[in-house]
Amino acid sequence: MGAYFRKIWFGFYTVLLGLRVTWKYLVSKPITLQYPDEKWDIPDGSRGKLDTEIDDCIGCLACARACPVDCIAIETKKPPKGLDLGKTSDGTKKKLVVPHFDIDISICLYCGLCVEACPTGCIRMTKDYEYSTYDRKKDLVLHFGKDLDPEVEAAAIKKAKEIEEAEKAEKAEAAKKAEKAETAKEAETAKKVQESPKAEAVKKAQGAASGGDDAKKTASSEVPPKRESPPEDS
């Protein structure tokens, strides 16, 4: 009879023992999260989706060159002459417009080399780790490029043309003035040379030489006098 009750107690005891972990969690605070409504805090420095602050990008292509899988594609262009693009937040002067800046995060390794290479710190890794999408090609290529405002660009091009034309006109005017000055200088030099005593002497000498020649010419051109024939003997 005692053995019978001992076995019943042992049955209960083992069940209670087996449920020990269950009892522990039954009374402790829950650690599960109702994802996606609730999310874990991601630690600083974690490597999630890339992000770019395009206003701070100087279009140097250092990130694209550093990328081992070529998942960054950048196109840059020069702004119209005279248009100031301003500076980045760290004070670097911007010289190029970056109309196309695409990152294909479907092939990104999350190595962080692009982040290390960026001189202005405008490309960085965020804590965003959710990439679920229906279209990999469309949704996993991030576009950050920013072109100039068409109106601003058109106005800048117009202004640049005006500046160019004004410069051309100024150059032409300067060339004309230089030509005039050169001609005047040449004329003055020629006049000085003509008026110099040496030139006078040369002139005189030339005049004298030409006079002698004239005399010779005159002499040679004169008809020799006819010799009278002797009277015939009668």
Ligand code: SF4
């Ligand atoms: S994290 Fe690495 S693989 Fe991804 S874009 Fe940057 S350099 Fe390329």
Ligand code: SF4
């Ligand atoms: S390295 Fe930085 S500044 Fe240079 S192109 Fe890439 S994101 Fe822009």
